[in-house]
Amino acid sequence: MEPIKTVDGRAYPLGVKNVDTDMVIAAKWLKGITRAGLGKGAFEALRAEPGNVFDDPAYAGSPILIAGDNFGCGSSREHAAWALTDMGVKVVIAPSFSDIFASNAFKNGILTVALPQEAVDRLMDVAKTDPIHVDLEAQSVTTPFQDRFSFEIDPFRKSCLLGGLDEIGLTLARTDSIGAFETARAKDQPWLAPALA
Amino acid sequence: MTQPRTLYEKIWDAHVVEKRDDGTCLIYIDRHLVHEVTSPQAFEGLRMSGRRVRRPDLTLAVPDHNLPTTARVDAAGNRLPIADPESAQQLAALEKNAPEFGIKYIGATDKEQGIVHVIGPEQGFTLPGTTLVCGDSHTAAHGALGALAFGIGTSEVEHVLATQTLLLAPSKTMEIRVEGTLGAGVTPKDVILHVIGVIGTAGGTGHVIEYRGNVFEEMSIEGRLTVSNMSIEGGARAGLFAPDEKTFAYLKGRPMAPKGADWDAAVAYWKTLATDAGATFDRSVVIDAADIAPTVTWGTSPEDVVAITSTVPAPDSFSDPSKRAAAEKALDYMGLTAGQRMQDVTVQHVFIGSCTNSRIEDLRAAAAIAKGRKVAPGIKQALIVPGSGLVKLQAEAEGLDRIFIEAGFEWREPGCSMCLAMNPDKVPAGERCASTSNRNFMGRQGPGARTHLLSPAMAAAAAITGHLTDIRELVGEAA
Numbered sequence: 001m002e003p004i005k006t007v008d009g010r011a012y013p014l015g016v017k018n019v020d021t022d023m024v025i026a027a028k029w030l031k032g033i034t035r036a037g038l039g040k041g042a043f044e045a046l047r048a049e050p051g052n053v054f055d056d057p058a059y060a061g062s063p064i065l066i067a068g069d070n071f072g073c074g075s076s077r078e079h080a081a082w083a084l085t086d087m088g089v090k091v092v093i094a095p096s097f098s099d100i101f102a103s104n105a106f107k108n109g110i111l112t113v114a115l116p117q118e119a120v121d122r123l124m125d126v127a128k129t130d131p132i133h134v135d136l137e138a139q140s141v142t143t144p145f146q147d148r149f150s151f152e153i154d155p156f157r158k159s160c161l162l163g164g165l166d167e168i169g170l171t172l173a174r175t176d177s178i179g180a181f182e183t184a185r186a187k188d189q190p191w192l193a194p195a196l197a
Numbered sequence: 198m199t200q201p202r203t204l205y206e207k208i209w210d211a212h213v214v215e216k217r218d219d220g221t222c223l224i225y226i227d228r229h230l231v232h233e234v235t236s237p238q239a240f241e242g243l244r245m246s247g248r249r250v251r252r253p254d255l256t257l258a259v260p261d262h263n264l265p266t267t268a269r270v271d272a273a274g275n276r277l278p279i280a281d282p283e284s285a286q287q288l289a290a291l292e293k294n295a296p297e298f299g300i301k302y303i304g305a306t307d308k309e310q311g312i313v314h315v316i317g318p319e320q321g322f323t324l325p326g327t328t329l330v331c332g333d334s335h336t337a338a339h340g341a342l343g344a345l346a347f348g349i350g351t352s353e354v355e356h357v358l359a360t361q362t363l364l365l366a367p368s369k370t371m372e373i374r375v376e377g378t379l380g381a382g383v384t385p386k387d388v389i390l391h392v393i394g395v396i397g398t399a400g401g402t403g404h405v406i407e408y409r410g411n412v413f414e415e416m417s418i419e420g421r422l423t424v425s426n427m428s429i430e431g432g433a434r435a436g437l438f439a440p441d442e443k444t445f446a447y448l449k450g451r452p453m454a455p456k457g458a459d460w461d462a463a464v465a466y467w468k469t470l471a472t473d474a475g476a477t478f479d480r481s482v483v484i485d486a487a488d489i490a491p492t493v494t495w496g497t498s499p500e501d502v503v504a505i506t507s508t509v510p511a512p513d514s515f516s517d518p519s520k521r522a523a524a525e526k527a528l529d530y531m532g533l534t535a536g537q538r539m540q541d542v543t544v545q546h547v548f549i550g551s552c553t554n555s556r557i558e559d560l561r562a563a564a565a566i567a568k569g570r571k572v573a574p575g576i577k578q579a580l581i582v583p584g585s586g587l588v589k590l591q592a593e594a595e596g597l598d599r600i601f602i603e604a605g606f607e608w609r610e611p612g613c614s615m616c617l618a619m620n621p622d623k624v625p626a627g628e629r630c631a632s633t634s635n636r637n638f639m640g641r642q643g644p645g646a647r648t649h650l651l652s653p654a655m656a657a658a659a660a661i662t663g664h665l666t667d668i669r670e671l672v673g674e675a676a
């Protein structure tokens with residue numbers, strides 16, 4: 001995974017509330033068996049609308065996306081995160097995120113920044129003309145106009161994102177604890193080994 | 198003395214392998230269901246890093262999303278190819294990955310095949326007090342049996358395959374109590390649609406919901422599966438029902454359920470799981486059963502619900518400006534006008550199926566309406582898609598297939614079908630479907646498709662009359 005420290009650049013001022021994962025990537029794009037190449041299917045329905053932010057050359061290749069409340073609701077499809085990565089988005093800023101999306105985004109090295117609605121509104125305004133600066137180390141979002149918004153992030157997630165760490169590798173280092181847990185469990189609740197004949 | 202704990206807290210505590218300083222825990226996973234859509238990249242990841250599946254014996258794979266629901270074998274018993282090359286490729290990937298990693302696989306033509314959330318409980322793979330995950334958000338369904346069950350993304354699928362654990366932060370707890378007596382024609386589907394209407398699609402975010410109160414206690418396991426399934430539409434990652442005598446009776450004798458002395462020990466343990474008296478929830482919502490009518494959705498979010506006797510709401514009736522804008526957009530997409538009677542809305546398609554409503558009780562409820570009647574001439578397609586091969590066989594043994602076919606419904610092979618536009622069962626753009634599935638998002642049943650969520654009986658009634666229908670009028674208030 002690529003580490004994230006700071007992200008600088010234009011932001012797609014999407015602003016829409018309740019962007020569900022079907023909107024990010026429609027079901028017909030879920031049929032692949034690898035992670036790459038989903039960017040071309042991202043926001044397909046929205047892109048069909050004239051004047052949409054994704055096809056506006058001013059925002060082409062933006063590393064940041066700004067959206068409304070409850071971003072990423074709906075299905076658990078991780079393809080939504082892969083599609084964002086494939087289109088070059090590294091940071092999503094919104095007032096709130098669905099739990100599953102936030103976790104999928106994190107696992108794919110995308111930073112989700114939750115900010116109050118007023119801050120998001122301000123960033124939406126700035127994004128229309130100017131770049132935005134996200135600093136994970138400092139936990140801040142700043143603009144060329146002296147705006148500065150701080151955000152919260154789980155310290156574990158922060159360190160993984162900063163280091164580009166692979167979560168599976170981290171857990172595999174805990175194999176002894178997992179083995180001990182399994183042994184105890186097999187003794188206390190022997191019925192849990194299913195009859196998978 | 199230990200603190201009183203909720204059902205959720207008891208299951209959580211029993212699965213903590215390690216607790217980190219920041220409160221996140223490495224949680225052991227007892228059961229992992231795998232299907233063809235969200236797993237290929239996980240197996241790809243394992244292969245690339247040279248990792249193996251830690252506990253193939255706790256993992257069960259089955260294809261469902263991509264499978265066409267038309268015949269899968271020809272008259273000579275040979276497997277028919279899948280026309281769509283990408284669907285065929287995903288299926289082939291699972292067929293190859295399961296044996297390669299030593300995972301039990303139920304194949305496309307096995308009689309046990311079905312929607313992953315139907316076969317888990319049906320096989321007794323889902324058990325009370327366990328943690329169960331699947332790369333699919335409707336994994337919440339399994340909470341009906343008292344399992345802490347939730348959907349995960351593909352990276353987490355890979356994590357569980359490799360380590361049999363997940364790193365999780367504890368959720369907040371929320372109780373939803375429905376108390377009183379349900380009115381005529383009100384089914385578990387109506388109850389959960391109503392609940393989502395009350396709490397909203399973000400209402401349960403960050404919480405695990407426990408369904409409590411006499412209405413849920415009296416509900417069958419299949420009804421509980423319908424309710425818990427849609428916890429995710431209420432924003433919650435998981436739903437839970439305390440395991441009780443109904444749960445035990447449902448599980449006893451299922452192929453993968455414990456047997457003999459193991460069974461007795463398991464039941465004794467399961468009986469200790471119910472929320473203790475005095476335990477508190479972070480949030481509580483109480484709903485009077487008498488307020489729940491047979492319910493349908495009018496918009497493009499599962500919270501857009503109204504009683505079938507009601508009318509399409511006016512966008513102006515929402516005080517929140519963003520809701521108002523969303524309602525305007527939804528009405529435009531749905532081709533509806535404010536003030537229109539829901540019962541005047543004509544449909545061209547009817548879909549009875551999906552992991553929400555494709556079990557035997559659902560088919561019985563639909564057949565009771567279809568019996569001796571005919572699908573209305575304006576209906577282009579009325580599909581009945583059993584949730585699993587075993588549900589299909591049971592329905593056929595009861596003669597339900599004959600009732601449906603005689604009425605003009607199509608009787609299909611098990612799978613996700615028209616619930617999502619991923620296999621050949623789709624609703625054409627601009628056309629309208631009365632659907633027993635769980636999502637009415639734009640394009641969910643096909644680009645431009647218009648979805649109304651409702652119960653199996655109401656869906657059958659819509660097929661018969663050709664428009665959304667108050668089930669009470671078709672069966673009479675006394676029924």
Ligand code: SF4
Binds near residue numbers: 614635
């Ligand atoms: S039936 Fe629908 S909701 Fe259920 S698993 Fe299949 S696609 Fe998902």
